[in-house]
Amino acid sequence: MDAAWARADHVGGWLTQAQGRLLWDCARDLTPGARIVEIGSHQGRSTTVLGLAAQAVGAKVTAIDPFVEGAMFGGQSTRATFEANIAAAGLEDVVELLPMKSQDALVGWDQPIDLLYIDGKHDYWTVVDDLGWTEHLVPGALTLIHDSFCSIGVTSALLDQVLVRGRLRYLRRETTMAVFDRAVPTGADRRRLAGELPWFTRNVTIKAARRVHAAPVLRALGHDSPYDPY
Ligand SMILES: C[S@@+](CC[C@H](N)C(=O)[O-])C[C@H]1O[C@@H](n2cnc3c(N)ncnc32)[C@H](O)[C@@H]1O
Incomplete structure (x- = not known):
């Protein structure tokens, strides 16, 4: 993790070292042939951590980002930066980029997913759509969601999915990066999220x-x- 973080920390974006360690630990638990899906890659900060962990265990990463234009995310120049960062980390054979919206990438997706990381568009509707990717998780697979407890859109989607629809179980968090699995939450699981x-x-x-x-x-x-x- 230290070497991976040294590489990822040069990449611009939104991921603390402790959050990177959580991604790293979850990805290192995977087995050869596993598939990680990341929604929202930006310049590749989290992708680098996931990619280096995947490389170490023989897994692959699908990174999905339409590289939206605007001052916040930078558009197509960010895509060029992402690709340069992935190449510099030696991850071209590990990370596959789908340069499109997560909702579009989900249409026709037919591969099992072993680890899902969601950090794309943060409005309620998109996060609910992104949680549709959990339909492809293999049994026991984890979903990590950034900004789970600092964004009205993300948090309201999680409340809906966990407390109202009972589709996900909240396990733990590192700051705002929360970990879920696909299970019907018990009363205690629901109270943990509400807490x-x-x-x-x-x-x-x-x-x-x-x-x-x-x-x-x-x-x-x-x-x-x-x-x-x-
Ligand atoms: C907060 S950034 C991701 C940060 C990145 N994970 C990191 O480690 O720095 C959010 C990203 O989501 C992307 N995005 C916006 N709408 C999206 C969508 N519908 N599907 C996938 N990604 C989207 C943006 O282009 C942006 O790069």
């Missing part, structure tokens, strides 16, 4: 406070980072 809501409220309050420069609120919540919580 994260105060922390979610803190995180969205910080995001709002940052936008209106409410320094006393940020101090009171103990947030001293120049970034939104993730």
